[in-house]
Amino acid sequence: MPLDLTTLSFLDRPVTKREGIEILKRDHYRCQYCGLDGLASFENALAMSVDFVIPRARKGKKDPSNLVACCRPCNMIKGTRSYRSFDEAKEYVLKRRKELRRAWEGTTPQRSAQSAKAEAEPTPKVQAEKSGSVISSSPLSLRQR
Numbered sequence: 001m002p003l004d005l006t007t008l009s010f011l012d013r014p015v016t017k018r019e020g021i022e023i024l025k026r027d028h029y030r031c032q033y034c035g036l037d038g039l040a041s042f043e044n045a046l047a048m049s050v051d052f053v054i055p056r057a058r059k060g061k062k063d064p065s066n067l068v069a070c071c072r073p074c075n076m077i078k079g080t081r082s083y084r085s086f087d088e089a090k091e092y093v094l095k096r097r098k099e100l101r102r103a104w105e106g107t108t109p110q111r112s113a114q115s116a117k118a119e120a121e122p123t124p125k126v127q128a129e130k131s132g133s134v135i136s137s138s139p140l141s142l143r144q145r
């Protein structure tokens with residue numbers, strides 16, 4: 001483990017640093033939603049945290065079976081919605097990531113031209129504005145030029 005995990009903050013979570021590290025080790029420091037490799041770079045390491053699959057707000061337990069390694073973007077996207085299982089949560093997070101990516105690709109002319117060529121789909125901008133609150137509160141919205 002080449003990284004100093006004391007730089008990772010679990011302080012705002014009801015998981016101790018030791019518990020968090022156990023979960024990250026178990027999951028090989030990879031986000032269990034998008035697969036981000038927490039060992040690949042310092043930036044990735046900083047992005048890693050531990051997620052309650054069933055959120056605390058929904059009475060999810062602090063039990064290894066309910067905890068997974070998770071990058072902060074996926075954690076933010078996942079939010080505190082209710083999920084019946086990890087698979088359901090993962091499906092939702094990956095779907096939202098796809099939508100966000102499309103919206104992001106539509107924010108610069110070069111990118112929308114690229115994605116139009118690649119996917120031959122209408123620009124996703126309108127759809128993205130309709131579909132959720134994450135975009136408006138996300139740094140992605142700052143990328144518009």
Ligand SMILES: [Zn+2]
Nearest residue numbers: 031034071074
């Ligand atoms: Zn992730």
